[in-house]
Amino acid sequence: MIDIRQLVKRFGTFTAVDGVSFSVERGTVLGFLGPNGAGKSTTMKTITGFLAPTSGSVSVCGFDVEKAPLEAKRRIGYLPEGAPTYPDMTPAGFLDFIADVRGMTRAQRTQAVAGAVERVELGAVLHQPIETLSKGFKRRVGLAQAILHDPEVLILDEPTDGLDPNQKHQVRRLIASMAADKAIVISTHILEEVEAVCTRALIIGRGKVLAEGHPAEGGWRFGDLVAAPGRMDALFRRITTGASDLGEAA
Numbered sequence: 051m052i053d054i055r056q057l058v059k060r061f062g063t064f065t066a067v068d069g070v071s072f073s074v075e076r077g078t079v080l081g082f083l084g085p086n087g088a089g090k091s092t093t094m095k096t097i098t099g100f101l102a103p104t105s106g107s108v109s110v111c112g113f114d115v116e117k118a119p120l121e122a123k124r125r126i127g128y129l130p131e132g133a134p135t136y137p138d139m140t141p142a143g144f145l146d147f148i149a150d151v152r153g154m155t156r157a158q159r160t161q162a163v164a165g166a167v168e169r170v171e172l173g174a175v176l177h178q179p180i181e182t183l184s185k186g187f188k189r190r191v192g193l194a195q196a197i198l199h200d201p202e203v204l205i206l207d208e209p210t211d212g213l214d215p216n217q218k219h220q221v222r223r224l225i226a227s228m229a230a231d232k233a234i235v236i237s238t239h240i241l242e243e244v245e246a247v248c249t250r251a252l253i254i255g256r257g258k259v260l261a262e263g264h265p266a267e268g269g270w271r272f273g274d275l276v277a278a279p280g281r282m283d284a285l286f287r288r289i290t291t292g293a294s295d296l297g298e299a300a
């Protein structure tokens with residue numbers, strides 16, 4: 051459902067994404083891991099059409115994001131990093147506005163907003179300006195707008211950032227519950243999250259794919275390396291920095 055080929059994104063002379071290729075099939079939750087500045091958000095912005103690639107291609111459900119942007123974007127829900135824009139709107143007003151932009155009728159809007167609000171538990175703050183909400187609630191507003199139109203592809207940039215432990219758990223359950231008929235990409239720095247919710251993972255560094263991993267007997271396997279349950283941190287350090295404490299930690 052997502053097909054990325056030799057994606058390159060440069061900012062001036064700086065190369066943020068350097069020849070990244072991967073595909074994501076329906077039913078997959080792909081974890082996107084990497085140190086700060088690795089190029090995760092830039093890759094996600096390019097998949098969602100917020101940034102144009104310098105070279106390479108991105109297609110979503112068979113539609114090239116540059117050549118058929120409306121068809122591609124219709125099928126994508128995107129949670130960007132940070133808080134939703136329009137801080138003076140209330141979640142109710144913001145979500146209704148997004149549903150309107152997505153082309154829904156009044157009846158569809160009412161139903162879609164109510165469904166998303168229930169799924170991310172926003173009911174308590176529906177009529178409070180977004181700028182006055184806590185970080186976790188702002189994040190939930192962002193999540194609600196991403197799932198509003200029940201898209202086939204979800205691109206979620208650090209979806210549990212700022213959430214309390216209960217909400218983290220709930221959002222992971224929500225992602226898992228939506229996974230069967232969607233292709234979902236999440237970026238995260240929380241490695242337990244990968245074990246909890248992902249079916250595949252990519253580690254990227256300096257704009258390149260360094261390793262691809264999947265659950266295997268004994269933990270998660272990235273090439274020849276296997277991380278025991280709860281010990282993906284050592285493997286992450288090894289892959290991204292060359293540190294060799296994998297043996298004692300794995």
Ligand SMILES: Nc1ncnc2c1ncn2[C@@H]1O[C@H](COP(=O)(O)OP(=O)(O)OP(=O)(O)O)[C@@H](O)[C@H]1O
Nearest residue numbers: 061064065066084085086087088089090091092093
């Ligand atoms: N608009 C821009 N102009 C110039 N450089 C940029 C721009 N956007 C991102 N970069 C640079 O590209 C690199 C990749 O940034 P990106 O935000 O994709 O990293 P990331 O992996 O998402 O990091 P983090 O884990 O900190 O969110 C960084 O060095 C960043 O400073």
